[in-house]
Amino acid sequence: MNYNKKSIEDIEVAGKRVLCRCDFNVPTKEGKITSDKRIVAALPTIEYLIAHKAKVILCSHMGKPKGEWKPELSLKIVAQRLSQLLGQEVIMASDVAGEDAKAKAAALEEGQVMLLENTRYIKGETKNDPELSKALADLADIFVNDAFGTAHRAHSSTAGVADYLPAVSGYLVQKEVSIMGKALANPERPFVAILGGAKVSDKLNVINNLLEKVDTLIIGGGMAYTFLAAQGYSVGKSLVDNEKLDYCKEMMAKAQAKGVNLLLPVDTAIAASFPSPIDAEIPVDYVDCTAIPVDQMGLDIGPKAAEAFAAAAKTAKTVVWNGPMGVFENPTLAKGTIAVAQALADSDATTIVGGGDSAAACEQLGFADRITHISTGGGASLEFLEGLELPGIACLQDK
Ligand code: AMP
Numbered sequence: 388m389n390y391n392k393k394s395i396e397d398i399e400v401a402g403k404r405v406l407c408r409c410d411f412n413v414p415t416k417e418g419k420i421t422s423d424k425r426i427v428a429a430l431p432t433i434e435y436l437i438a439h440k441a442k443v444i445l446c447s448h449m450g451k452p453k454g455e456w457k458p459e460l461s462l463k464i465v466a467q468r469l470s471q472l473l474g475q476e477v478i479m480a481s482d483v484a485g486e487d488a489k490a491k492a493a494a495l496e497e498g499q500v501m502l503l504e505n506t507r508y509i510k511g512e513t514k515n516d517p518e519l520s521k522a523l524a525d526l527a528d529i530f531v532n533d534a535f536g537t538a539h540r541a542h543s544s545t546a547g548v549a550d551y552l553p554a555v556s557g558y559l560v561q562k563e564v565s566i567m568g569k570a571l572a573n574p575e576r577p578f579v580a581i582l583g584g585a586k587v588s589d590k591l592n593v594i595n596n597l598l599e600k601v602d603t604l605i606i607g608g609g610m611a612y613t614f615l616a617a618q619g620y621s622v623g624k625s626l627v628d629n630e631k632l633d634y635c636k637e638m639m640a641k642a643q644a645k646g647v648n649l650l651l652p653v654d655t656a657i658a659a660s661f662p663s664p665i666d667a668e669i670p671v672d673y674v675d676c677t678a679i680p681v682d683q684m685g686l687d688i689g690p691k692a693a694e695a696f697a698a699a700a701k702t703a704k705t706v707v708w709n710g711p712m713g714v715f716e717n718p719t720l721a722k723g724t725i726a727v728a729q730a731l732a733d734s735d736a737t738t739i740v741g742g743g744d745s746a747a748a749c750e751q752l753g754f755a756d757r758i759t760h761i762s763t764g765g766g767a768s769l770e771f772l773e774g775l776e777l778p779g780i781a782c783l784q785d786k
Contacts, residue, residue: 388776390568392783393555395432395531400441402497406527407432407557408544408779410534410763411447411465411502418459423468428763430472432533432557433500437473442495444527445469446483446503446544447534454510466502477502483509484522492526506544513542520547533557536742536764538779539771549782556783559763564780566760567707567771570739575704576602579736580772581696581727583608584710584744587631593709596774598641603648603703605696607688607712607723611652614639615676622676623657624684650699652676654689656713656720661686665716687713688723696723697730700738706731709741709769715748724748732757741768 409429414421429445436443450460463479470477478501480488491501503526506512511519520543524530530552532538537545538560548554556564570578580601582590587610597604606614612625617635642649654675659682662669673689674680688696693712700706708731712723725748731738732754740746740758742765749755762768770777 388781389785390564390572391786392561392564392780393786394561395435395555395557397786398529398553398555400436400439400529403441403528404444404492404495404526405436405441405529405531406444406446406523406548406552407436407531408534408537409445409447410536411445411462412449412536413465415464418464420464420468423472425763426465426468426472428559429533429557432531432559433473435558436531437498437500440497442492442497443500444492444495444503445500446506446523448507448512448537448544449505450507452505452507454508456508460505462502462505469500469502473500475500480504484519484526488526506542511543513540515541515543515547517547517550519543521551523548524551527552530554531557532779532783533559534779535560535563535762535767537767538764538777539767539775541778546778546782554783556780560780562760563762563764566737567739567762567768570705570707570737571600571771571774574600575737577703578705579603579605579699579703579707581605581607581700581706581708582710583610583712583724585609585626587613587628587635590710590769591631591634592773593769594638595641597772598638598645598647601647603650603699604642605650605699607652607692607696607727608710610710611688612685614651620677621679621681622685623679623681625679626684650695652688652692653695654691655679655685656687656689656723657683657685659683662714662717662720665714666718669717669719671719687720690722693723693726697726700727700730700736701734703734703736705737705739706734707739707741707772708745709743709772711744711748715744725752728752728754741765741772
């Protein structure tokens with residue numbers, strides 16, 4: 388896939404109606420926004436469009452209304468917050484690409500901003516229905532995609548609309564694509580990838596693709612025990628995916644054939660059972676991974692593994708991290724994940740953290756501003772690492 392995509396700076400927007408797909412899928416509680424982070428993240432693109440005299444038509448989905456007009460998933464609250472942040476009115480359409488949206492889009496003046504209703508109020512959205520894509524395109528002259536979190540979805544408002552309009556990236560998508568694209572296509576070496584999380588099966592293709600690209604692949608978290616079991620170690624009651632033992636063997640052979648340094652944890656935190664509730668205080672021991680007792684389970688990497696992983700991250704020039712090293716929701720079992728986050732924060736390398744748990748860990752620990760890039764898309768960043776073509780990016784014009 389070509390990552391060299393045009394951005395809003397590569398197209399004349401003055402006087403044009405610009406349809407900009409944002410990720411305004413904000414968390415809410417009792418009708419109030421609990422975090423406006425995603426709205427704030429969209430401001431640079433929106434402010435650029437306003438400053439360059441575009442007529443700005445924003446759209447997004449929120450939640451999963453599945454084609455039903457659920458009032459609790461209306462984007463009205465986003466329009467209100469956005470209006471406060473921009474210090475100007477945000478005109479709210481009462482439909483997605485219907486009569487009200489058409490009339491309001493047609494009446495927009497340069498520098499004005501409007502927001503369409505939740506795109507998933509229309510069934511055709513998630514089916515990438517050409518009728519909806521065309522109706523959205525008819526509102527505007529240019530399409531800007533600034534929603535990386537949905538870039539792995541081929542929906543009408545994320546990709547389909549680009550069949551009918553010149554399409555470019557906004558600043559958020561541009562940043563994701565340029566940093567992650569460069570890391571995968573042309574990384575500064577050594578290139579180290581750190582994978583964690585619960586299951587091997589969730590990351591089969593990621594492991595396979597990364598082995599083509601990295602110098603060192605580090606595997607921690609619940610995934611590691613299936614690899615250890617595949618090496619013939621007894622891992623007690625640890626999470627093991629018996630159906631993936633052969634796959635793990637194959638990947639270890641591939642790593643060897645490609646000269647990739649595959650690092651697995653040498654020691655582990657063990658306990659008699661999974662903590663319940665997940666943050667309950669539990670007694671934990673540390674043992675080498677060659678000596679996990681039959682009645683114990685591995686729930687975090689141990690201190691020796693944390694040190695080895697951190698050392699590899701510190702000497703790297705590019706580090707990609709996705710997935711926690713243990714049951715990080717539990718303070719006693721979060722140490723491995725914290726050690727990796729700390730190592731990335733301390734590293735001079737280009738550090739890229741995939742969305743989801745590892746991104747949350749960096750943010751909670753206050754390391755976010757010491758990481759080069761924290762991806763805004765969990766699923767999208769994983770598909771990126773898998774080497775898949777993301778429809779919301781593939782549809783943009785090449786430079
Ligand atoms: P994922 O959704 O695949 O990124 O996995 C994240 C989840 O993996 C977190 O909720 C962790 O608690 C869990 N996890 C990490 N390490 C382990 C482990 N050793 N055993 C069981 N679950 C784990």
